[in-house]
Structures are given as structure tokens and as C-alpha cells.
Amino acid sequence: MTRDDEFRQTFKIKGRDFSHAGGVSTEIKEILQEIGIPTQLIRRVAIASYEAEMNVVMYAQQGKLILSINPETIQIEVEDKGQGIKDIELAMQEGYSTATEEMREMGFGAGMGLPNIKKNSHVFLITSTPGVGTYLKMIFYLDHEKAS
Amino acid sequence: MTDYFHTIRIDPAKCQGRMSCLRVCPTQAIRVRGGKARMLEDRCIDCGECITACKSGAILPLTDPVGELTKFRYTIAIPTPALYAQFGQDILPGKILSGLRRLGFDDAFDLAHTCGEVSFVIQEYLKENKGPRPIISNVCPTIVRLIQVKYPSLVEHVTPIDIPREIAGREIKKKKAKQLGLKEKEIGAFYITPCPVKMLSIKQPAEKGKSHLDGAISISDIYGPLLSAMETLDKTEENNSLENICLLGLGWAIAGGIRRTLKLKNSLAVSGITEIIKVFEDIERGKLKHIDFIEAYSCPQGCVGGSLTVENLYISYNKILQLLETLELEKVKACPDIVEIRKRYRSGYYFIEGKLKPRPLKPLYEDLSTAIQKKKEKEKIYNLLPQIDCGVCGSPTCQAFAEDVVRGEANLTDCFALVPEKFKELSQELIKLLNKTAQSFSKSPLGSKSSSSRKKGGQ
Ligand SMILES: Nc1ncnc2c1ncn2[C@@H]1O[C@H](COP(=O)(O)OP(=O)(O)OP(=O)(O)O)[C@@H](O)[C@H]1O
Ligand code: SF4
Ligand code: SF4
Ligand SMILES: [Mg+2]
Numbered sequence: 001m002t003r004d005d006e007f008r009q010t011f012k013i014k015g016r017d018f019s020h021a022g023g024v025s026t027e028i029k030e031i032l033q034e035i036g037i038p039t040q041l042i043r044r045v046a047i048a049s050y051e052a053e054m055n056v057v058m059y060a061q062q063g064k065l066i067l068s069i070n071p072e073t074i075q076i077e078v079e080d081k082g083q084g085i086k087d088i089e090l091a092m093q094e095g096y097s098t099a100t101e102e103m104r105e106m107g108f109g110a111g112m113g114l115p116n117i118k119k120n121s122h123v124f125l126i127t128s129t130p131g132v133g134t135y136l137k138m139i140f141y142l143d144h145e146k147a148s
Numbered sequence: 149m150t151d152y153f154h155t156i157r158i159d160p161a162k163c164q165g166r167m168s169c170l171r172v173c174p175t176q177a178i179r180v181r182g183g184k185a186r187m188l189e190d191r192c193i194d195c196g197e198c199i200t201a202c203k204s205g206a207i208l209p210l211t212d213p214v215g216e217l218t219k220f221r222y223t224i225a226i227p228t229p230a231l232y233a234q235f236g237q238d239i240l241p242g243k244i245l246s247g248l249r250r251l252g253f254d255d256a257f258d259l260a261h262t263c264g265e266v267s268f269v270i271q272e273y274l275k276e277n278k279g280p281r282p283i284i285s286n287v288c289p290t291i292v293r294l295i296q297v298k299y300p301s302l303v304e305h306v307t308p309i310d311i312p313r314e315i316a317g318r319e320i321k322k323k324k325a326k327q328l329g330l331k332e333k334e335i336g337a338f339y340i341t342p343c344p345v346k347m348l349s350i351k352q353p354a355e356k357g358k359s360h361l362d363g364a365i366s367i368s369d370i371y372g373p374l375l376s377a378m379e380t381l382d383k384t385e386e387n388n389s390l391e392n393i394c395l396l397g398l399g400w401a402i403a404g405g406i407r408r409t410l411k412l413k414n415s416l417a418v419s420g421i422t423e424i425i426k427v428f429e430d431i432e433r434g435k436l437k438h439i440d441f442i443e444a445y446s447c448p449q450g451c452v453g454g455s456l457t458v459e460n461l462y463i464s465y466n467k468i469l470q471l472l473e474t475l476e477l478e479k480v481k482a483c484p485d486i487v488e489i490r491k492r493y494r495s496g497y498y499f500i501e502g503k504l505k506p507r508p509l510k511p512l513y514e515d516l517s518t519a520i521q522k523k524k525e526k527e528k529i530y531n532l533l534p535q536i537d538c539g540v541c542g543s544p545t546c547q548a549f550a551e552d553v554v555r556g557e558a559n560l561t562d563c564f565a566l567v568p569e570k571f572k573e574l575s576q577e578l579i580k581l582l583n584k585t586a587q588s589f590s591k592s593p594l595g596s597k598s599s600s601s602r603k604k605g606g607q
Contacts, residue, residue, distance in 0.1 A: 007520045009527070026429055034526075034551075035519045036511025043301040043432060050433040071517045107435065116434065142516070 006070040007035070013053055015061040015082065018106070025050040028067055028076075035069060037142070044120040045074055045140055051113035052078045052136055058103055059083055060133065074140040085128040092118065092126075153352040154192050155210045155344040156199065160184045162206035169198035169207060170544045174421045175297060179552070180542035191509060193293035194345040195421060195446050196455045209344030209366070209456065216363045217252070220336030222328060225253040226316055227340035229260045229401040230451040231367055232471075233464035239378070240471075241398075242387030247378035250385075251370070253338075257320055260397030262312040264483040267396040269309050269498045271410055272490060274440050282416075282431065282439040283307050287400065289349040290446035291424065292504070299428045300506030310500045312400070313339055313346075314353075317360035339364045342454025343447065357502065366456035394483040395475040401468045403450035406443050409472065415441040420448050512554060526554045528581055534565040 009031070011024045028049050032042045049065070056063035060082025068075045085091045092114050099109025118124045121138035128134040165183035177191035178198060185198075185206070199207045217223050225248040232241045241258060248256035274283065284305045286292050295302050317337040325332045339361050341347055347364040399405025404417035416439055418424050424444050430436050447453035452468065453461040475481070492498065512522035530550040541562040543549035552558035560566065560578065 005517055005520060007523050007527075022429065022433070025433065029432070031523070033509065034512055035523055036514070036516060039300045039506060039508065046432050047434045069520060069523075071520065 008068045011065045013056045013063045021057045024053050048117045048120040051117050056080045076138050078136045081133045084130040086130045155348040157208050158185050159206045162204050164204045167539050168201040170539050172197045172201040176544045176548050194348050195290045221334040222254045223336045225256040226259050228342050230342040231340050233452045233467045234459045240388045246385050246387050247374050250377040260394045262316040263397030263400040264394035266312045268486050268489045272493050281437050282442045285443045288445045289345045291444045296507040300508040303504050303506045308500050309498050314360050336362045342451045342457045368456045371458045392482045395481050396483050402465050403445045414439050417443040419445040421446050522554050526550045529553050540564050
């Protein structure tokens, strides 16, 4: 359900489409700038949404990202259809990666994506069903009190 | 709103509303209204792209007329190292400086020397500073402004070391005033510039209150007279030797010159705004943390590609490159003493007086809740548009047009595609919408279903 005071937009992400990869997070950044979100928070959202977008590009067939902004929070949900993650605890560890040689050559596969999403968001949730897909939710508080 | 000073002037008498400027502007700072181009001051970063694009010659750069010189009792020319690339292979910096003196300047100062000094300083700073990586150079004022306006979170990556021309202006005035028994303000320091934006950085520095330079003269204005002046020099005055050239400083004329002469491994040299934007996006995503230093120039190949230069940029790039190679081979390094530089560095001598501040574009509305409503309104309007970015409305893209309408700076009727019949029903819907939004900040059904997903071009 969308609140009256909320802006919401859905973006599609295509798996394996490296030439457009990163486009969604750039659009999100521009929207946040238009709305006047503080610069440092934009940076956190940009990093987290980029990592989530790239994981869909690298490890799933397709996915969508839903951005919702209301006066208190920015929420990003990313849902994909793909291989899913067997061991989430392992995937969350810094340095753990199943990226292929090619992906590493493109500068990915440091195993830092998920840890960085967690670090940059205020609330982070991940669920996954192997062979079906993965769902991420991150929340960023605009209010600094709640943020800390 | 702050009044920004710009070096770009649009002459309405000459403007034919051809709209070529509209498309090239990297920050979407141009609108064509009533058939004439207009610049949105807070968006312009003075890159000069529109000057080149305008076929009517209606967009003009602003530099100082040579006449400004007469205001001072003593004048010094401080040319950009890119000037050294404008003449044939055999004309070396020493001769060019002599030519400037012959032209009527009381003195001409070799800025490459200060550039070399600052190269060492950058090296020191990279060693000591543990702040966010990569550090971005501030040589090109267009790039500094691009960061302030479109990448405000990268402001803290920009080096706080002052630019060579400012340090040179400051120091040479002090020295000459003492030597000649003059007041500093009686000495005029004039920068010979490859681009209009450096003129701007003298009139309105991005960081501090006032520049140490008194004006700028374009390479293209001085080129002809300087060439003639050099021809009148006799052999003894020429000074045409390799001996005095500071290798490190000469590198500042081309993109990649700093990293090459300092042998910086983890560094990048990027030129051209489109390429730079890609790199800045990556920095914001945290992707380039392993890079220490980025040399960024808005002009292709660096300052030799400046819009007020004369020589073909590939030829001039090549001249600098060959000179660097010769100097490296002959081991000429007439650069300042690093021990002395380290001492000064610690005393704060090289740091910028003010602090660089972000200058982010103004949001749709100051207050967040209203801005969110405006954004919803903008999306509704955008969805009414053909989304082909034709530019006929006078805004660079349909997105920009929707934004202009929401801000009250354009009328929906300016869009040609909204033909009368269709327009009637759309405008009625829109009027309803606008009315609702006006009273909707508490509760309104607006957007409860329809805005939850948006049709995206091509999908
Ligand atoms: N959406 C996803 N679908 C399937 N597997 C995923 C997904 N996201 C992450 N993974 C798995 O979790 C691992 C760790 O992800 P993480 O983003 O932390 O690192 P990475 O993507 O391998 O490298 P980096 O993000 O640093 O480029 C991945 O290698 C992959 O095996
Ligand atoms: S100088 Fe550059 S930023 Fe300014 S209006 Fe022209 S193209 Fe746009
Ligand atoms: S790169 Fe171009 S715009 Fe930037 S300082 Fe050099 S000449 Fe001027
Ligand atoms: Mg990843």
C-alpha cells in the first residue's frame, strides 16, 4: 500500500546486462537530489542500491527494484528471479564471492557488496530461496535520531 | 539565491533559437524561451560546450581586453603551460617568455616552475592524507564546478592544495613589490588563459573570496602579436634553451602529465566531461577506492584542448609529449628544491585559503513533504509527454520540461505533441491533479494506485 505522502517508483533490472548496469542507481540518485535529500544520505543510498543492482545483474535472470520515499524514510526493495543464495550467512561475510573469472576482471567479485549494503543502510533484510530468487529490503532514516 | 558570475554571455540579438546549445549542455543549464536561449545561472558550470556548439556566434566567452594592463604600474604575464604548446617544435618556453616581455609586459613568469612545485606538494599530500580516496585534482575549474553542482558528495575528495597560478600570483607580487618598492596593488598579474572558465575562477574563485590574479588574456587574443614579437627578438634575447624547463610543471599542459612526471602508479587521467561523469559515478558508488589520484580535465587531452587555444590540440599535445620525452632523456629537471618545498608545505603555504563548498541544484521544493508531492506531480506530467526529447518546447529533455512545468517556469502548452483535442482532456485531468495536490499535503487519493509503478521508456 502506498501512503499519500509517499513517492514510489519501480525499476526493472535485466540480468547479465552489463552495458546498462548501474543505470538504475544513477536514476535513484537523481530522484533523491531532486527531492532534496541530504548529500551524505544520498551517497549511502547510492552505494547500497548500486551493489544490490549489480548482484541482480551478475547472479539473476531478472529483477525489479522498488523505491519508496516518504518524509521519514527511504525504502528500497529488490526482488529477483534467479539462482538464489543457499547460505545467506556465508554470502554476508566480507570477501565471500562466487563471481566468475570474467566478472572479477571487470572489477567485481570482492565479496563486499552485501556487507556494504548492510553497512550503509539503517535496516537491512534479506531472504532467498535457492533456485527461485532473492529478496532484499533496505531502509534509510531521514531523521538522524533514528539513524543512530 | 546566490548570484553566480559566469564567463558565458548569450547575445539575444544574435541568437536565432537554433537550440544546438540546448543539447550539448552537460548540466541542462539552457532553455530556449520565446525563441531565444537563456542560461540558468545556478546550473551552468562554464564548460564552454555551448560556445562551440552555437553556429550563430551568439554565445561568447568573456576575457579581459588587453587594455586592462594600463591600470597598473608594473605588469607581469603568467602564461598557462599550454601556451608553450602553441608554437612550432623549436620554439621553447624561454623564447615565448621573452616574446611576452617584448610585447610590453614588464615581466613574464614561468608558471611551469610553480606547477612543478605543486606536483611535489601533491606527492607529499598523497603520502600523508588518509582521507577519502581517490583525491581529485582541482586544476580545471569546470570540473570543480561540476563537482559542486552535480557531485556534491565528492567535494571532500577535491585536493585542498591551491592551484599553481594563484600561488604564483601571490608570491610574485610579494617579491616584486619588495624589489621595486611598489605596493602590491600597483602590480598587475595577468594570466594567459586557454579557456574562459579560468577567467571566471579569477573573478569568482570557487573556494575563497578573492583571486591573487588581476585578469586573464586569452591565448587566441595574444597569439598573433606574440608571434610577431618573437620574430623581433635577436639571438641573445631569445633564451631558447632546454636548461630552464621544469619537467614536472610542463606536464600540467596535458591530461596525464602530472601522473606521468610524478610516476604515480595508482592514478587516472581523465578528460572530456562525458568520460569524467562516468568516473565520478563510479567514485560515488565506492568503486574506485583503490585509486589514489585523479587528474580530471574538461577539455579533451587537457588544457592544450582549451577553447581559447589556437593550435590543433593533437599537435600541441604531441609537442608537450615530445618535450617531456626529451627532458626525461636528457635528465633535465630544472625544478624547485623538494627539501624547501617540504618545509613550506608544513607551514601551510600551499593550502587554499577558503574551503570548497557544495553548490547542489535546488530541489523541487525546500520542504521535503512538498518536494515529494511535486515529484509525483512531475511524474504525472512526464507520463503525458511523448518522451522523445525533441527539444521543441525549449527544454532539453521531456524530463526537464516536466520539471520546468512543475516549477512554474514553463507551460504545458509549449509541448507540441499535446495537440488541442487531446490537450483538452489532458489539461482537465492535470488541473484536477494540480488542485488536488495543492490541498493534498494532509490527505488525498492522489497517487494511491497510479503512481506505484511507472512506464519506463522501452519496457
Ligand atoms: N541476488 C543474488 N542472487 C544470487 N546470489 C547472490 C545474489 N546476491 C549475492 N549473491 C551471492 O552472494 C555472494 C556475495 O555477494 P556480494 O555482493 O557480497 O559479493 P560479490 O557480488 O561476489 O562481489 P562484489 O559485490 O564485491 O562485487 C555472491 O558472490 C553470490 O554468490
Ligand atoms: S557553459 Fe557549459 S554548463 Fe554553462 S550553459 Fe554552456 S554548456 Fe551549459
Ligand atoms: S581543461 Fe579546459 S576548461 Fe579545464 S582548465 Fe584546462 S583549458 Fe580550461
Ligand atoms: Mg555484489
